[in-house]
Amino acid sequence: MNIDTILPMLLTVIAAATPLLLASIGELVTEKAGVLNLGVEGMMLAGAVIAFATTVGTGSAALGIVAAMLAGMATALVFGVLTLTLMANQVATGLALTIFGIGLSSLIGSGYIGVPVEKLAHLDIAGLSDLPVIGPLLFGHDVLVYAAVAITFAVAWFLKHTRAGLILRAVGESDLSAHSIGYDVIKVRYMAVLFGGLCSGLAGAYLSLSYTPMWVEGMTAGRGWIALALVAFASWRPWRVLGGAYIFGGVTILQLYLQGSGGIGVPAQVMNMLPYLATIIVLTVISAGPWRGRLDAPACLGKPFRPAS
């Protein structure tokens, strides 16, 4: 293997990791506030179909991306009203949201099957994109790839270094305490849920505008669930979400390349197990040894907030 074979592989890995990263960083914020939203897959599909329909209708990918964010937030709002205001069970509501998203997106998308769309343009940064190796690797992507990384940085900084981030974490760790010192738990959770929806919507937009620029039903193919698993895999830490998304994307892509190069003599089924095997190994490593005990979910995760009034 030399740089000419590794470079295209790395580019494919970045593409495969981006939707996972976007969806899981949004879910991480939601979960940090103590809300478990299993509807990621549904929100991604809503984002994907709206992004596609808007882009086809208006000819503007930028509008498509904005519409996808709004669509993700709209579906998240439905979830928020049901679980935060009406205190419905979060697990059941999240599952319902996924099913709702699948149905709604096929309904909206039925007129768009077989319609092609222009792939999201790469940002050309004068001079930099033309550099050998580094150029295509660092400067040859579309806006959503950078957005995914930027959002991860922002979330990490927000959670660790800002007062609002501290409040958000407090709400997720102990809603009653946060409430008793005067923070509006429900409001904070609404905002976290909406941010999760926005990120899922972006992840969907990436799928339908860049990764595979088309609309077909169920095109997320379970990536929403992988994103959910990634949050636990990363033990609710933004940097680990970033690493996890790239590891997961990387192993998936690596096995496709290994198959194509032939001559390794490992059955394709074993190769297909690799991403999941990698997940188990990393989870085992994280939860054992010096890291033990730090696999900590927010204490209030999934519990409805009922202020003692």
Next chain:
Amino acid sequence: MIRPINRRTFLGTAAAGLTLAASPLRGASAADPLKIGFVYVGPVGDFGWTHGHDIGRKAIEAKFGDKVKTTFVESVAEGPDAERVIRQLASSGNKLIFTTSFGYMEPTLKVAKSFPKVMFEHATGFKTAPNVSVYNSRFYEGRAIVGHIAGSLTKTGKIGYIASVPIPEVVMGINATAIAARKVRPDAEVKVVWVNSWYDPGKEGDAAKALIDQGVDIMTQHTDSPAPLQIAEQRGILGVGQASDMKNFAPKAQLTAIVDEWGPYYVERTQAMLDGTWKTSDTWHGLKEGFLSMAPYGDAVPEALRKEADDIKAGIIAGTYLPFAGPIKDQKGEVKIPEGKSIPDGDLLGMNWYVEGVQA
């Protein structure tokens, strides 16, 4: 106006209900449409396999109008769910049920036992029962044509094949492509990447990228989404559509596509039900009977090659061109099928070895 329920009206209503229930002959009158159910493995909007079957279902509706009533259940997992869905369709009055994926075979047979009056049609299976027919398409005939075109046009001698799940049907497709390609280009190689899924646009696209990065200049696929073809278009190589004409996604890249045509069969079987002549059958048809067709050639296929491809198609239809005619060597170079013989249908349906030139 709301009528108060008193004893008299209650009895009257009940009596009317009883009369209706007690006249089963009425239920069989011509006014009642024949109810037909479909079980789909994917979403109807997948633009691939399920999309093709749904076009077939619509052909029934177009042909018979009010005489039939079709329903479908989509995205049914191949497993316990399938049995539940099939049972539900059978018990809600559907008299003819099409189950359209290989994995529905056992559930279909199981449900068929409890509903002897309901007729079942299972796509791509091999087990029949008094009320279960099977039907399949000789997709490999299309792949032989594809293999010939790919072998003629490839510059690198490497043809990509995105494979779905390891069942004989897929292995048969890989082999048919390789055999035909090597007839025109003896050193041609078919590079296979398995994605272990029928439908995952993202992963199919990634597999296509992996193959292109490794020197493939023609892409074929045994998965259902247009993603690989779309990647082929972006990267400036050639490709072949699957199940539907996918030209919209790859106007320059698509050489042709193998198009599934289930409509005529569905119409024929529905007619048989209406006529009362439905019988168990085992149908494995191909180009000749119109179970599949080839999409119009793309601009990248030169005139002379179109003629050759058409000749092969005509040969297959006439029975003079056999896609699996010997001599055929396996991957190790040993002769599996000697000259003058062809692989019989039974062996094709259980095919689990690769021919020479397949790299997997």
